[in-house]
Amino acid sequence: MWNDRDLPVCHDPIVAPPPDRFLVELPADFQTIRRADNALAMAWRLHLRSICETAFASGFTVIDYVHDPGQQARSFYVMQRIDSSESALS
Numbered sequence: 001m002w003n004d005r006d007l008p009v010c011h012d013p014i015v016a017p018p019p020d021r022f023l024v025e026l027p028a029d030f031q032t033i034r035r036a037d038n039a040l041a042m043a044w045r046l047h048l049r050s051i052c053e054t055a056f057a058s059g060f061t062v063i064d065y066v067h068d069p070g071q072q073a074r075s076f077y078v079m080q081r082i083d084s085s086e087s088a089l090s
Contacts (some may be wrong), residue, residue: 065077
């Protein structure tokens with residue numbers, strides 16, 4: 001979703017049990033948002049912090065970053081639930 005200044009607006013995530021892998025959208029150009037609308041930049045920071053803290057506490061980790069440079073660029077973290085035995089060093 002984009003606002004009238006053509007900046008991406010954060011929105012509440014769907015409240016449902018996540019699958020073992022899901023995407024978390026983040027601004028493709030955070031610095032542009034920060035320069036144009038400091039309140040929106042803070043909203044994004046708090047929004048992403050909330051999602052990531054909840055996901056990390058539930059056993060997820062970021063396994064990749066995906067960027068779509070289309071007309072309105074979009075970026076995502078790929079979050080995946082990692083079994084503790086999978087993440088242990090051998």
